[in-house]
Amino acid sequence: MPLLKLENVTKRFGGLIAVNRVNLEIKAGQFIGIVGPNGSGKTTLFNIVNGVFFPEEGKVIFEDQNITILPPYKRAPLGIARTFQIPRPFCGATVRENIAVGAMFGTHGRYVNVDESLEIADNTIKRVGLRKHRDKPAGILTPVEKKLMEIARALAMKPKLLLMDEAMAGMHPNDIDRMVDFIKKIATEEKIAIVAMVEHIMRALLGMAEKIIVLHHGAKLVDAPTKEALEDPKVVEVYLGKNTKK
Amino acid sequence: MKKKLIKFYPLIPVFTVYILLFFIGKNVPGMWQLVAMLLFYCALGQAFNIFLGMTGYVDFGYVAFMGVGTYGMALAITRLASIEELGIGIIVAGFALALLMSTLLSLAVGAVALRLRGAYFAIATIGVNEGLRFLIEGARIWNGSEGLIFVSDINNILGRDTADALMTFWADVMVLVIAALAAVVTLYYMRSKIGYALTALREDEDAAKVMGINVTKYKIIAFITSSCFAGLIGAASWALKTPYVFPPEVFEIQYTIEAIIIVLLGGAGTLLGPVAGGLIYGISKYYLAVYVPGFQLLIFAPIIIVIITLFPEGILGMLKNRFQNTGLAHFII
Numbered sequence: 001m002p003l004l005k006l007e008n009v010t011k012r013f014g015g016l017i018a019v020n021r022v023n024l025e026i027k028a029g030q031f032i033g034i035v036g037p038n039g040s041g042k043t044t045l046f047n048i049v050n051g052v053f054f055p056e057e058g059k060v061i062f063e064d065q066n067i068t069i070l071p072p073y074k075r076a077p078l079g080i081a082r083t084f085q086i087p088r089p090f091c092g093a094t095v096r097e098n099i100a101v102g103a104m105f106g107t108h109g110r111y112v113n114v115d116e117s118l119e120i121a122d123n124t125i126k127r128v129g130l131r132k133h134r135d136k137p138a139g140i141l142t143p144v145e146k147k148l149m150e151i152a153r154a155l156a157m158k159p160k161l162l163l164m165d166e167a168m169a170g171m172h173p174n175d176i177d178r179m180v181d182f183i184k185k186i187a188t189e190e191k192i193a194i195v196a197m198v199e200h201i202m203r204a205l206l207g208m209a210e211k212i213i214v215l216h217h218g219a220k221l222v223d224a225p226t227k228e229a230l231e232d233p234k235v236v237e238v239y240l241g242k243n244t245k246k
Numbered sequence: 247m248k249k250k251l252i253k254f255y256p257l258i259p260v261f262t263v264y265i266l267l268f269f270i271g272k273n274v275p276g277m278w279q280l281v282a283m284l285l286f287y288c289a290l291g292q293a294f295n296i297f298l299g300m301t302g303y304v305d306f307g308y309v310a311f312m313g314v315g316t317y318g319m320a321l322a323i324t325r326l327a328s329i330e331e332l333g334i335g336i337i338v339a340g341f342a343l344a345l346l347m348s349t350l351l352s353l354a355v356g357a358v359a360l361r362l363r364g365a366y367f368a369i370a371t372i373g374v375n376e377g378l379r380f381l382i383e384g385a386r387i388w389n390g391s392e393g394l395i396f397v398s399d400i401n402n403i404l405g406r407d408t409a410d411a412l413m414t415f416w417a418d419v420m421v422l423v424i425a426a427l428a429a430v431v432t433l434y435y436m437r438s439k440i441g442y443a444l445t446a447l448r449e450d451e452d453a454a455k456v457m458g459i460n461v462t463k464y465k466i467i468a469f470i471t472s473s474c475f476a477g478l479i480g481a482a483s484w485a486l487k488t489p490y491v492f493p494p495e496v497f498e499i500q501y502t503i504e505a506i507i508i509v510l511l512g513g514a515g516t517l518l519g520p521v522a523g524g525l526i527y528g529i530s531k532y533y534l535a536v537y538v539p540g541f542q543l544l545i546f547a548p549i550i551i552v553i554i555t556l557f558p559e560g561i562l563g564m565l566k567n568r569f570q571n572t573g574l575a576h577f578i579i
Binding site: 050051052071072073074075076077081082084088089090091092093097100101102104105106109113114117153157 | 437438439442443445446448449450452453454455456457458459460461515
């Protein structure tokens, strides 16, 4: 049984087809990279999976449950978490409170009270290395720290599927290495299925991915194991243009 | 055990202020009028803060809930006046009706308006109190624009002495109790999942949704709670202190504006803020009217602008930052 299954999902904005008949399967614990240039429909696809948008056509199935038109707040308790391209911390709240919110309303939300959630937050903070910022308002963190905090907040939700929207965009190479190590660690330790979305093909991230899905103009161009996907002439064409020399 | 108690520390300064106010009013001759006014503003701020402060939504129709609460008390007294054995129970019935009416109104308004965000919500709610006022006047509901006058009813039921004591003293004590209750509820919300959900949705509603928070539910909880307290304040401070209701007086938008100023002045979303805001607002308003009658708004407006500019997060926001990491931090939230 796949963890997440998209069947022929289509989303239009007026005349623009943002996501065009996409089929997709993700197994539990799998690490998948979604690659595609700007405007290829990656973020829209994420928004369909976590319920910000409902697709016009097709089905979204999570653990055999049809969640196509389930509101986002009901999907998080099922185990779907995400981070945003531009981090969206609850700026006025402290780092600890931000992460505790994740624990409170995630998959274990019903079973933990406020104190237990704060405890979970403390543990998660240690793991991402934000201990010295614990009681600071999240708004004053640096962009990298905000990204880490968002991941921590998502982890505190104890998700089964984590959608990471451009987790490394705009980061310094040193920070990217740190982030990659961290993501690798959580992927193996927590057995969370991770779907990481990146605009450009990044060796570092792709080294971890079992499978790469390349989106182009809203449609799935390639869906193959990482190595094959990277060598696919269609992918090269999307990024570099057609090879006219024959 | 100590950890459990620390959670209640923030109530200490709030209750200290209320107790001090009570004793000053009771023992210093001529002070009760000012104290009553301060209690009213503190209660108003404390009640409004549960919605404005915790959700970040501005409700411009807030006074409508006070108005409806006033009508609740007035209706209970005028309709039940013939049952003499009710005695003081009529006041209880009045509060119950005030509570019921403000709950129903907040459910109706909340279900529709809380689907809107930010400025759109604010605009939608402006219509509520004006609409309600014209509905009552135009459709001649509850005696229309002639209002309800029930001085004689109160005197008949409670006897003249009790009725006098009620109007001049006990009504204000009830406001004090309501303010204290609002403080307890605020702290309870802050320390529970409700408070965390409200903070999340105040800071970023879409992110909150994605994190599993049913934002509409929590907004409605805050809205109804806040509106119920408004209804109780109306019933105690308006209906019992001055036993008559006229639509233009109880649906006066000025009180909504005052509530907003008090909350922002003191610090939105804090527990002590509305108390600080209520005191500053009430004291300046009272003494400016005494010493510079006619010019009070001219002086008052710049004072508010200066405070808001100096402390954009309100007085409490400033105090919280200053006493961070000190022992006082447990008391100031």
